[in-house]
Amino acid sequence: MKTRVAVIFGGHSVEHEVSIISGLQALGALDTAKYEAFPLYISKDNRFYVGDILREIAHFRDMPACLAQATEVLPVARDGCVQLIRHPAKRFGNPVVAVFDVAIPVVHGTNVEDGTLMGLLEMLNIPYASCDVTSSALGMDKFAMKAALKQAGVPVLEALSFTGKEYAADSEAVCDAIEQRIGYPVIVKPVNLGSSVGISKATSRSSLIEAMDLAVSFSARVLVERAVPNLREINCSVLGDYEQARASACEEPLNAEDILTFGDKYLSGNGGKSGGSKGMTDLKRRCPAELPEGMTEQVQQLAVKTFQALGCLGVARIDFLNDKETGELWVNEINTIPGSLSFYLWQEVGVSFAELMDELIRLAFKRQREREALTFTYESNILSGTSFGAKGSKGKA
Ligand SMILES: Nc1ncnc2c1ncn2[C@@H]1O[C@H](COP(=O)(O)OP(=O)(O)O)[C@@H](O)[C@H]1O
Numbered sequence: 001m002k003t004r005v006a007v008i009f010g011g012h013s014v015e016h017e018v019s020i021i022s023g024l025q026a027l028g029a030l031d032t033a034k035y036e037a038f039p040l041y042i043s044k045d046n047r048f049y050v051g052d053i054l055r056e057i058a059h060f061r062d063m064p065a066c067l068a069q070a071t072e073v074l075p076v077a078r079d080g081c082v083q084l085i086r087h088p089a090k091r092f093g094n095p096v097v098a099v100f101d102v103a104i105p106v107v108h109g110t111n112v113e114d115g116t117l118m119g120l121l122e123m124l125n126i127p128y129a130s131c132d133v134t135s136s137a138l139g140m141d142k143f144a145m146k147a148a149l150k151q152a153g154v155p156v157l158e159a160l161s162f163t164g165k166e167y168a169a170d171s172e173a174v175c176d177a178i179e180q181r182i183g184y185p186v187i188v189k190p191v192n193l194g195s196s197v198g199i200s201k202a203t204s205r206s207s208l209i210e211a212m213d214l215a216v217s218f219s220a221r222v223l224v225e226r227a228v229p230n231l232r233e234i235n236c237s238v239l240g241d242y243e244q245a246r247a248s249a250c251e252e253p254l255n256a257e258d259i260l261t262f263g264d265k266y267l268s269g270n271g272g273k274s275g276g277s278k279g280m281t282d283l284k285r286r287c288p289a290e291l292p293e294g295m296t297e298q299v300q301q302l303a304v305k306t307f308q309a310l311g312c313l314g315v316a317r318i319d320f321l322n323d324k325e326t327g328e329l330w331v332n333e334i335n336t337i338p339g340s341l342s343f344y345l346w347q348e349v350g351v352s353f354a355e356l357m358d359e360l361i362r363l364a365f366k367r368q369r370e371r372e373a374l375t376f377t378y379e380s381n382i383l384s385g386t387s388f389g390a391k392g393s394k395g396k397a
């Protein structure tokens with residue numbers, strides 16, 4: 001029997017549409033001789049749908065019409081796989097609409113990529129081809145990620161972090177701290193968004209206030225770090241797990257110096273709420289990046305180190321900042337489920353998209369086997385043989 005694969009995309013995230021594109025690309029790349037793969041779409045209001053109508057990107061243009069032809073389902077764990085049960089149930093007929101043995105999450109952004117979907121898959125006890133709950137959550141929180149990487153000896157920019165409440169209570173004190181401890185120019189960003197949403201550069205007290213006001217409107221916590229001058233951005237993908245991981249080719253997004261226009265691009269005219277498309281997929285890029293002698297290897301090594309320090313699995317993309325004058329290099333962020341699964345960076349080093357998908361599925365089953373070898377239950381039932389009175393567990397240790 002072929003392995004039954006659910007490619008999961010969508011979700012309650014500003015990067016919903018980009019995820020539909022990435023998800024359908026991944027679905028199309030799976031080898032039909034080996035897998036019986038189907039789309040499992042999560043709508044913006046977190047409902048699950050299956051159906052052939054969801055295989056075609058054009059059908060998503062008219063969402064209500066598309067979903068009217070799809071089938072809403074609920075996932076249920078049964079006998080080592082997940083059954084997708086028709087919802088609402090019909091009185092007659094088989095309620096099981098589809099079954100899968102392994103999931104490939106191709107979701108981007110908060111409420112899905114940040115560990116939320118992984119938590120659901122964990123509870124369903126199904127192998128899945130992405131970072132686990134912890135590494136997904138670490139990867140989504142730019143401040144927590146820096147802390148973990150610092151601990152592992154990976155270079156990251158020092159940053160200050162403030163809650164929106166702290167800033168609202170005493171914005172003067174927050175700005176004073178930023179000026180004293182970092183100094184202009186600074187970059188202000190929400191800790192957990194993507195696509196440059198809510199990010200801006202400040203060069204003075206007045207622009208700092210604007211940048212902080214914007215960032216706190218998007219996230220309960222913001223991060224402030226110095227703006228790297230003579231900026232070059234370099235991205236590199238990593239594929240593997242804690243034991244074995246390798247790096248792809250490096251790419252250089254080419255309009256890096258236009259960071260200030262990112263805000264204009266995403267925020268103008270729509271009140272800043274719509275998010276826009278995934279920054280990276282819209283950018284011009286040079287691939288492979290043309291870097292000074294030795295830097296490609298340095299980036300690749302640091303990318304693998306980052307991936308493993310955060311406990312990642314599957315395919316991720318690590319984005320770097322480089323000062324072209326001094327040669328300094330910092331890890332800026334990790335995308336635990338990168339746009340288009342970074343397949344174009346793998347093609348560059350001779351790994352086809354189909355091979356990338358094979359590897360993801362292999363890794364998902366490998367982790368599941370390793371987990372099954374661990375003990376998750378303790379063979380004792382403290383509830384048997386004990387008579388609990390109204391006082392509860394009085395004798396607990
Ligand atoms: N410290 C920095 N110095 C200079 N530019 C930066 C810095 N941090 C971010 N940027 C610019 O802002 C863009 C978006 O920031 P990033 O941290 O990658 O957030 P996102 O998750 O939205 O992609 C980067 O691609 C880069 O162009």
Ligand SMILES: [Mg+2]
Pocket residue numbers: 195196319333
């Ligand atoms: Mg980025």
